[in-house]
Amino acid sequence: MAMFVCMPAALRAAPEAIAAKLAQQIQESSLALEIATDLTTEIGPRLYGSENEKRAAEWAMKRFHEYGFDRVWSESFPVERGWIRGEEKASIVSPSPQNLVITALGGSVPTPPEGIEAEIAHFRFIEDLLAAPEGSLKGKIAVVTHPMEIGQYAKISGGIRSKGPSEAARRGAIAFLMRSAGTDSDRVAHTGATSYRDGIPRIPAAALSVPDAQQIDRLAERFKSIRIKLVLTPKEIGAVRSQNVIAEITGREKPEEIVLLGAHLDSWDLGTGAIDDGTGVGIVMAAGKLIGELPQAPKRTVRIVLFGAEEIGLVGGKYYADSRTDELKRHIVATEADAGQGPVQFMDIGVGNPLDPSISRIRKALEPLGIKPGRSKSSGGPDIGPMHSKGVPAFGLSMFTDDYFDLHHTPNDTIDKVEPERINQSAAAFVTVGYLAAELGGYYRASDVR
Amino acid sequence: MAMFVCMPAALRAAPEAIAAKLAQQIQESSLALEIATDLTTEIGPRLYGSENEKRAAEWAMKRFHEYGFDRVWSESFPVERGWIRGEEKASIVSPSPQNLVITALGGSVPTPPEGIEAEIAHFRFIEDLLAAPEGSLKGKIAVVTHPMEIGQYAKISGGIRSKGPSEAARRGAIAFLMRSAGTDSDRVAHTGATSYRDGIPRIPAAALSVPDAQQIDRLAERFKSIRIKLVLTPKEIGAVRSQNVIAEITGREKPEEIVLLGAHLDSWDLGTGAIDDGTGVGIVMAAGKLIGELPQAPKRTVRIVLFGAEEIGLVGGKYYADSRTDELKRHIVATEADAGQGPVQFMDIGVGNPLDPSISRIRKALEPLGIKPGRSKSSGGPDIGPMHSKGVPAFGLSMFTDDYFDLHHTPNDTIDKVEPERINQSAAAFVTVGYLAAELGGYYRASDVR
Numbered sequence: 001m002a003m004f005v006c007m008p009a010a011l012r013a014a015p016e017a018i019a020a021k022l023a024q025q026i027q028e029s030s031l032a033l034e035i036a037t038d039l040t041t042e043i044g045p046r047l048y049g050s051e052n053e054k055r056a057a058e059w060a061m062k063r064f065h066e067y068g069f070d071r072v073w074s075e076s077f078p079v080e081r082g083w084i085r086g087e088e089k090a091s092i093v094s095p096s097p098q099n100l101v102i103t104a105l106g107g108s109v110p111t112p113p114e115g116i117e118a119e120i121a122h123f124r125f126i127e128d129l130l131a132a133p134e135g136s137l138k139g140k141i142a143v144v145t146h147p148m149e150i151g152q153y154a155k156i157s158g159g160i161r162s163k164g165p166s167e168a169a170r171r172g173a174i175a176f177l178m179r180s181a182g183t184d185s186d187r188v189a190h191t192g193a194t195s196y197r198d199g200i201p202r203i204p205a206a207a208l209s210v211p212d213a214q215q216i217d218r219l220a221e222r223f224k225s226i227r228i229k230l231v232l233t234p235k236e237i238g239a240v241r242s243q244n245v246i247a248e249i250t251g252r253e254k255p256e257e258i259v260l261l262g263a264h265l266d267s268w269d270l271g272t273g274a275i276d277d278g279t280g281v282g283i284v285m286a287a288g289k290l291i292g293e294l295p296q297a298p299k300r301t302v303r304i305v306l307f308g309a310e311e312i313g314l315v316g317g318k319y320y321a322d323s324r325t326d327e328l329k330r331h332i333v334a335t336e337a338d339a340g341q342g343p344v345q346f347m348d349i350g351v352g353n354p355l356d357p358s359i360s361r362i363r364k365a366l367e368p369l370g371i372k373p374g375r376s377k378s379s380g381g382p383d384i385g386p387m388h389s390k391g392v393p394a395f396g397l398s399m400f401t402d403d404y405f406d407l408h409h410t411p412n413d414t415i416d417k418v419e420p421e422r423i424n425q426s427a428a429a430f431v432t433v434g435y436l437a438a439e440l441g442g443y444y445r446a447s448d449v450r
Numbered sequence: 451m452a453m454f455v456c457m458p459a460a461l462r463a464a465p466e467a468i469a470a471k472l473a474q475q476i477q478e479s480s481l482a483l484e485i486a487t488d489l490t491t492e493i494g495p496r497l498y499g500s501e502n503e504k505r506a507a508e509w510a511m512k513r514f515h516e517y518g519f520d521r522v523w524s525e526s527f528p529v530e531r532g533w534i535r536g537e538e539k540a541s542i543v544s545p546s547p548q549n550l551v552i553t554a555l556g557g558s559v560p561t562p563p564e565g566i567e568a569e570i571a572h573f574r575f576i577e578d579l580l581a582a583p584e585g586s587l588k589g590k591i592a593v594v595t596h597p598m599e600i601g602q603y604a605k606i607s608g609g610i611r612s613k614g615p616s617e618a619a620r621r622g623a624i625a626f627l628m629r630s631a632g633t634d635s636d637r638v639a640h641t642g643a644t645s646y647r648d649g650i651p652r653i654p655a656a657a658l659s660v661p662d663a664q665q666i667d668r669l670a671e672r673f674k675s676i677r678i679k680l681v682l683t684p685k686e687i688g689a690v691r692s693q694n695v696i697a698e699i700t701g702r703e704k705p706e707e708i709v710l711l712g713a714h715l716d717s718w719d720l721g722t723g724a725i726d727d728g729t730g731v732g733i734v735m736a737a738g739k740l741i742g743e744l745p746q747a748p749k750r751t752v753r754i755v756l757f758g759a760e761e762i763g764l765v766g767g768k769y770y771a772d773s774r775t776d777e778l779k780r781h782i783v784a785t786e787a788d789a790g791q792g793p794v795q796f797m798d799i800g801v802g803n804p805l806d807p808s809i810s811r812i813r814k815a816l817e818p819l820g821i822k823p824g825r826s827k828s829s830g831g832p833d834i835g836p837m838h839s840k841g842v843p844a845f846g847l848s849m850f851t852d853d854y855f856d857l858h859h860t861p862n863d864t865i866d867k868v869e870p871e872r873i874n875q876s877a878a879a880f881v882t883v884g885y886l887a888a889e890l891g892g893y894y895r896a897s898d899v900r
Binding site for chain 2: 098099186211222269410411414
C-alpha cells in the first residue's frame with residue numbers, strides 16, 4: 001500500500017498551505033506553552049552541570065520519544081567550572097541599617113563565611129571606576145550603579161558584569177557590586193556570568209536590585225561614608241558535565257541536509273527558566289512535533305537541538321560546532337529561539353546568498369503573522385553563533401523583548417509571565433520557518449561565508 | 451506692632467482661598483515626597499520596637515522642630531511581643547527541587563534551626579482546610595494557595611493570615627504556608643501579622659510569593675506527594691517599646707480644640723516602608739509644616755501624630771486613645787493617611803452630624819483636586835479607629851489603592867514606586883482638610899457617636 005507513490009496531484013498541497021496549517025495548529029493547541037509549563041514545573045531551574053539540568057535532559061529525551069521523533073540522542077561535554085550558589089546577603093551597616101537585595105554573579109568567588117564589612121567606593125558610571133587610579137579602592141567594596149537603559153544589555157553585561165570585578169580588584173577593591181543588568185524596577189536582582197582576568201585577585205561579585213542601587217545613589221548624595229556587609233558563599237565545584245539533547249525528523253528526500261531549530265535547556269537558578277529559555281524549548285519542541293506528525297516528512301531533515309550550559313558561555317553551542325566538521329556543511333540553515341516569549345517581529349538573515357528564492361517565499365509565509373523582513377545580518381541566536389562563524393547559514397527570528405530584560409536571570413523568570421498569544425505566535429513563526437526551509441531547501445552559502 | 455489687631459479686611463482671605471494656596475504650594479514643592487524620601491533613605495525600614503523605629507522617631511522630632519512646630523513630643527508605650535525576622539528559606543525537595551520565595555508572617559515562631567521537611571497538605575481554598583477533620587494534617591505542612599482578588603485584603607489577612615496557622619495546627623499540621631495576601635505577580639512574598647490562638651500549638655507560618663503558590667498548584671495537579679523543606683528562624687524578644695511622635699501648631703482662637711492628621715511611622719522590615727506608610731508620614735508632616743508657616747495659625751490646633759507599632763495591631767493608635775479621656779473630647783475630627791500614595795478619590799465622613807455646614811465647604815474645596823463626596827461612614831484610618839470608637843469624629847480621605855496591595859508589606863515597598871503627581875495630590879487633600887477643619891471648626895458629634 002505505497003500510496004505515496006501515486007498520490008494524486010490534488011492531494012499534494014503547496015508547501016505554504018501546509019505551513020499555514022501547521023501555524024494554525026500550533027497556535028490553537030498552545031502546545032509550546034504546555035511544554036514550557038511542564039518543563040518549568042516538573043523540573044524547575046536548570047543550572048548548567050546540575051542534577052536538575054540532567055533531569056531536564058532526560059525529561060526532554062523522553063518527551064521527544066513520546067512525540068515520535070525518528071532519532072533522539074544526547075551528547076555530553078565537559079564544563080570547566082561548575083558552580084553552585086550559596087547564601088547571599090547584604091546590608092547597609094551605616095548610616096541607615098537595612099537589608100539589600102543582591103545575588104551573586106555566576107562564577108563569583110565567595111566571601112569568607114562570616115562575610116566582609118567595608119566602606120564602599122560608589123561610582124555612578126563604570127567610566128568613573130575605570131578612571132580611578134590603581135590602588136585607590138584599597139580595602140573598599142566597589143559599587144557601580146550605572147543604569148541599564150533599554151537596548152543596553154550587551155553593553156552592561158559585557159562591559160560591567162563581565163569585566164567589572166577584575167577592574168575593581170585591579171584598583172584594590174575587595175568586592176564588587178553592580179546595579180543589575182536588567183530593566184525591572186522590582187526588588188529582585190539579576191544574575192549572569194562574570195569572568196575574572198588572569199593575574200588579578202578574584203573578588204566576590206554580586207548584583208544589586210535596581211531599587212537597592214537607587215537607594216545607594218540617594219545615600220551617597222547624603223552621607224560621606226557608607227558601610228556595607230556582604231556574605232556570599234557560592235562554591236566552585238570543579239569540572240561538571242552538561243549535554244545537548246538532539247532529536248530529528250528524517251527528511252524524505254534529502255535526509256542528509258539539516259535544518260536546525262535550537263533553544264537551550266539550561267537556565268539560571270533563581271527562577272525556573274521560563275522566559276530564558278523554557279519558552280524557546282517549548283517553541284522548537286512543539287514545532288518539531290507538529291512537523292513530525294505530518295502525513296509526510298519534509299524533504300530535508302528537521303533537527304531540534306536543546307543546548308546545554310548556554311548561560312555560562314555557550315558551552316553547548318560551542319561543543320556542537322567544534323565536534324562536527326563535515327556534518328556542519330550539511331546544515332543548510334540554523335535558528336534559535338532564545339529571547340523570551342515573542343512575538344517574533346522580524347526575520348533577519350545571516351546567509352551568503354540573500355537572493356535564494358526560498359527566502360522570499362518564507363518571508364511571505366510569515367506575513368500573516370505580522371512578521372516583517374528584517375536585517376541582512378544574523379548569527380541565528382546565541383548557540384547558533386559558533387556554528388554560524390564556521391559557515392552555517394543562519395536565520396534570526398527576532399523577538400519583541402519588552403519584558404525580557406525585566407525577567408530573565410531573575411527570580412521572576414517564571415511561567416506565569418508567559419502570555420499564550422505571544423508564545424503561540426512565536427511557535428507559529430518557528431514551525432513555518434522550520435517546515436518551509438526543510439521542504440523548499442535553499443542554497444544560502446556563498447563565498448563570503450567562511 | 452500688633453498688626454493683626456487692625457488687619458484690613460482685604461488682607462483677610464477667605465479660608466478656602468488660603469486652603470487653595472496651601473494645596474498649590476504643597477503640590478509645587480513636592481514636599482511630601484521629599485520627606486518620605488528622606489525618611490526611607492536616611493532611616494530605612496522601621497519595624498515596631500526596633501532601633502530603626504526609635505531612630506525614625508528621633509528623626510521625626512528633629513524634623514518637626516526644624517519645621518517650627520509649636521510643640522513637639524513623643525509618648526512611649528510597651529509592645530507586648532517584640533519580634534525580629536531571621537533566616538527564611540524554603541524549597542521543594544521533591545518531585546522537582548527548587549527554591550521557593552517565602553517570608554515569615556509577623557510574629558511567627560521559628561522552625562528548629564536545621565528546618566523541617568515534610569509532605570504538604572495542599573488546599574486551594576481556606577474553606578477546604580477548615581473542612582478537614584482534626585488530626586488529618588498530622589505531621590504535614592499545610593499549604594493554602596487561596597488567591598486574593600482585588601478588594602479582598604481584609605478577608606485574606608483576617609481570615610487566612612491571622613487564623614490560618616492555628617486552624618492548621620488544630621488539625622495536626624506542623625507548619626503553615628499561605629499564598630501572599632497581595633495582588634502582585636512578582637516573586638516577592640508579603641508579610642503581615644499573624645496571631646495564635648491560646649491552647650493550640652504555635653506552628654511556624656510564612657507566606658509564599660504568588661508565582662510560588664501557583665507553582666505548587668501546578669505541581670499538585672501533576673504529583674501526589676510534594677515535600678517541602680522550611681527554615682524560619684525569627685526570634686521573639688519579649689516586650690519592647692514603641693512611641694507616638696506628636697507635633698502641634700497651636701490654634702489662634704481655640705487652641706484646646708484639636709484637628710488630628712495622622713500616619714504611622716513604623717513599617718514592616720522587608721522594604722523601606724515607603725508606601726506603608728512613608729508616604730503618609732510625608733503627607734501629614736508636609737501639611738503641618740505649610741499650615742504652620744501661614745502668617746497666622748488656623749483658629750484651632752492642628753496636631754500631627756505619627757503613630758508607632760501600627761503593623762502589629764495598632765498599638766500606638768490604641769495607646770493614644772486609651773491614655774486620653776478629656777482630651778479626646780476636644781478632638782473635633784481626626785484622619786489618617788495610610789493607604790499609599792493616592793490620589794485621594796473620596797472624602798468619607800464618620801461623624802454624628804453629617805449636616806454640619808463645614809463638611810460641605812470642605813468637600814467643595816476638594817473638588818478641584820478631583821475628590822468626590824464619599825460614604826457617610828469612616829473610621830478615619832487604622833490608628834484613628836480606636837479613638838473613633840470612643841467617639842472622636844473621623845474623616846476618611848479614601849485613596850486609590852491600585853498598586854498598594856502589590857507593594858505594601860513586601861520588599862518592593864520602596865520609594866522609587868511613588869509618583870510625584872499622586873502623592874502631591876494626596877498631600878493637597880490633607881492640607882486642605884487639615885487647614886479648613888481647624889479654621890472652620892465644626893460640631894460633628896451627635897448622640898449616635900459614643
